Amino acid sequence: MADVFACAGCGDVLTGPVTRVALPSRAHHRYGHEMLPALMDPGTYAADPEPSGPPWRPWSEVGPEEAEVRGVFAPVHALSFGAPGAVVVAPGDTRGTVLIPERCDGYCLGLDGRDGPNLACARCGRPVATRIDDCSLWQAVWLAPGAVRRIPAVDPTGGNPEREAPARxxxxxxxxxxxxxxxxxxxxxxxxxxxxxxxxxxxxxxxxxxxxxxxxxxxxxxxxxxxxxxxxxxxxxxxxxxxxxxxxxxxxxxxxxxxxxxxxxxxxxxxxxxxxxxxxxxxxxxxxxxxxxxxPVPATGGMPDGxxxxxxxxxxxxxxxxxxxxxxxxxxxxxxxxxxxxxxxxxxxxxxxxxxxx
Incomplete structure (x- = not known):
């Protein structure tokens, strides 16, 4: 079943129809020093159950007891104390957003979201998402929890996304x-x-x-x-x-x-x-x-399937x-x-x- 996401302020639609999939292991992965492709396939979205984005608190300030409550059981550099549940989509699946110029900082070649949401709803100006496209980072748009709402859309095929798809x-x-x-x-x-x-x-x-x-x-x-x-x-x-x-x-x-x-x-x-x-x-x-x-060897004649x-x-x-x-x-x-x-x-x-x- 596909969904769309809309601005929680004015209700304007901010994405095309997208279907929920599992959050990839590479969601917070940094790789090399080059431009990476989109994290999500077109027409899909995933939700991150963990808190994300600022404010950040260092491990020395959080401590092991509070970290365990938040599901972290070994020291890390810092923990996010932002809201959980951010939704990520491919940049090409967004609609009706504009950049917030004063939040468009990055490390090298693009935006890394260090200043929080850098996309606003084009209709009402409410900050709604963070565009990520800097080098070493998978390109993505993270919809801010609380700033958007999900609107279920009818699946015309009547498909069941929970079914066990054949491996092949x-x-x-x-x-x-x-x-x-x-x-x-x-x-x-x-x-x-x-x-x-x-x-x-x-x-x-x-x-x-x-x-x-x-x-x-x-x-x-x-x-x-x-x-x-x-x-x-x-x-x-x-x-x-x-x-x-x-x-x-x-x-x-x-x-x-x-x-x-x-x-x-x-x-x-x-x-x-x-x-x-x-x-x-x-x-x-x-x-x-x-x-x-x-x-292993060239094939003669027509190329068989596979x-x-x-x-x-x-x-x-x-x-x-x-x-x-x-x-x-x-x-x-x-x-x-x-x-x-x-x-x-x-x-x-x-x-x-x-x-x-x-």
Missing amino acids: EWESTPPVEPSGHWSPRWTAAAGAALAHLLAASAGAPVSVPEGLVAQTFGRALEALLPSVPLGPSRSVAKRAALAGPGLPASGPVPDLALVPRHPRTGEPWQPPGGAEAVPVDADVWQGMAFPREPL VLRDDPLPPYPHVLFQPDRGVFLHTLARLPAVRQPWLRRIYDRVRQHPYDLF
């Missing part, structure tokens, strides 16, 4: 971009999944299958979980494997199941057999579960894969398991030495 209908993000760089969608999703994977490991070593899964998580797991168990688990290494819709259910049940987050609801797919679910963004899970392999051209050559990464550290720390700080001493030590190591690990 989900979008798949290739792991490597044409430039030869690892996809920032992959590095961000891997950072979030790695935090959940460590928490689920209980400190035991974790083995992963060869291929893309090993490329994505193997080096980080070896660096952070040595062969001697760190936590309460005294068992042998736990086995992680992909599980989810469209994959065969035969074979031994893994200890840890890398499963997709539903692209609309964000809920992790529940694996059978008692395996513990480790959520992965659906588009990246899709790329791991159903990789598109390049054709066959990729061998010209140009498929992209290969220039460097080894690294899960995004910022997303990893952001996610791990919000998991209650980080209060366990062994996992807190890992969190502190990565935070204090960000370039020395994995």
Whole structure:
């Protein structure tokens, strides 16, 4: 079902029809020093359950007790004390807004929202949203909680967004971009999944299958979980494997199941057999579960369905894969398991030495 968002002051419509999807792991991700594409796909929106935007308070002022009440269980630089529930849309889905010139500051090449809402309703002048388009940041428009209201729209197809879509209908993000760089969608999703994977490991070593899964998580797991168990688990290494819709259910049940987050609801797919679910963004899970392999030899005659051209050559990464550290720390700080001493030590190591690990 699609919705539109309108100004809470005058009622003027501020977006086109948009459908709710899960908040991407990269929502607060910084990447490189270049212009990034839009965070959200056209015609979609997501809501951030956490507070966002100014005012900000440093960790030394907040303290661990108040932070835990707000769902943060390890030290962070600062916490937002803005309102929760900001809605994010693609910039192209906005309507009827104008920039507020005195709030259009940024770090480098665009707007970074440091001064709060920088878009106003064109009709009444009420500040309603924050446009983000600076380098290193995913382009987005964040609708301010309390400044807008959601108006449900009728879905003419009668579709049910809560249904379990077949896995092969989900979008798949290739792991490597044409430039030869690892996809920032992959590095961000891997950072979030790695935090959940460590928490689920209980400190035991974790083995992963060869291929893309090993490329994505193997080096980080070896660096952070040595062969001697760190936590309460005294068992042998736990086995992680992909599980989810469209994959065969035969074979031994893994200890840890890398499963997709539903692209609309964000809920992790529940694996059978008692395996513990480790959520992965659906588009990246899709790329791991159903990789598109390049054709090894030229094809003659017509190109069959599903066959990729061998010209140009498929992209290969220039460097080894690294899960995004910022997303990893952001996610791990919000998991209650980080209060366990062994996992807190890992969190502190990565935070204090960000370039020395994995």
